[in-house]
Amino acid sequence: MPSNMSSVTVIGRTTRIHGRVTGAVDLEVQGYVEGEIAVGGDVTVDTQGLVGASVRGRNLLVRGAVRGDLVGDESVLLEAGARVVGDVRAPRVAIAPGALLRGYVQTGDVEATTPRASRTQAAARPVVVQPVARAAQPIQRAAAVPVATPARAQPVPVAVAPKPAPKAQVVAASRRPPPPVVPALRSAKGQIAKKKER
Amino acid sequence: MASTVIGAGITIEGEIATDEDIVVAGTVRGKLTAKDSVTIEHGATVEADVVGGSLVVGGALTGNVTAQERVDLQSGARVIGNVKAARVTIADGAQFKGSVDMDV
Incomplete structure (x- = not known):
């Protein structure tokens, strides 16, 4: 009987664990675990179970609450009553009706690359826009400063040098969309900014 | 039987607290x-x-x-x-190094 008991690990309903749970066997959580779970076997988070950190295992079966990422080597199953706030990654992911999830889901073994690509694209647009405002100001400074302090005149041309490149890009960018489009975008941005300020 | 079982092959680093018995x-x-009750099985x-209602030790235990x-x-x-209990x-055959306090 002790051998049967020791083969299965159960975190009972009134049990609270603050810390890491690791191992190579199966784990069933009926209680509260505030800490990372990383096991080689299957993990079951029962209806009463609550995990406050990431869970990693072979097959994850969630009927309770998890606030953290779920990473399954084989599968992640969210059954009715599951409440998960965190990302889910596994070759197979199943979300049953009645399960609640807020997070990013990815099936397959590949690391997440699509969000990064979209972020860099989004970041590239403001970079093109900003040099227009910056380029206008340094020109005025460069005209006034060199007469008084020649020493500063050296760094200024360095700052001026990159201007043609951004300007060319901006010109090229402004050529692509016809004139009506640009004012429309600017006015739309101004409206959004005004709304946020209010 | 026991409400909470930390099976062989599982490692927990941190704090465990329970209102029921644990193996x-x-x-x-x-x-x-x-x-x-707390049961520390042979091989554990x-x-x-360790703080508990009653404690049975068959494995290795380092701590008060x-x-x-x-x-x-x-x-x-x-x-x-150190062991403190009523x-x-x-x-015979148990290895023990520490003090015993039985509230004499």
Whole structure:
């Protein structure tokens, strides 16, 4: 009987664990675990179970609450009553009706690359826009400063040098969309900014 | 039977607290608190201070032990630490290094 008991690990309903749970066997959580779970076997988070950190295992079966990422080597199953706030990654992911999830889901073994690509694209647009405002100001400074302090005149041309490149890009960018489009975008941005300020 | 079982092959690093009984067959490092009975099975490794209602040790335990009722060190147990309980038994074949406090 002790051998049967020791083969299965159960975190009972009134049990609270603050810390890491690791191992190579199966784990069933009926209680509260505030800490990372990383096991080689299957993990079951029962209806009463609550995990406050990431869970990693072979097959994850969630009927309770998890606030953290779920990473399954084989599968992640969210059954009715599951409440998960965190990302889910596994070759197979199943979300049953009645399960609640807020997070990013990815099936397959590949690391997440699509969000990064979209972020860099989004970041590239403001970079093109900003040099227009910056380029206008340094020109005025460069005209006034060199007469008084020649020493500063050296760094200024360095700052001026990159201007043609951004300007060319901006010109090229402004050529692509016809004139009506640009004012429309600017006015739309101004409206959004005004709304946020209010 | 037991509400909480830390199976062989499982390692918990941190604090465990439960209102029910607990059986440890794996590894626990940190602190272990139970209101009911605590069983540390043969083959288990516990490096933690243990507080419980009663404690049965068959495995390796390093840390101070406080029990409300009793502490039983079975044959094959390896215990390093101080034991404080109303009743303490040490079976023949148990290894023990530490002090015993039985509220005399």
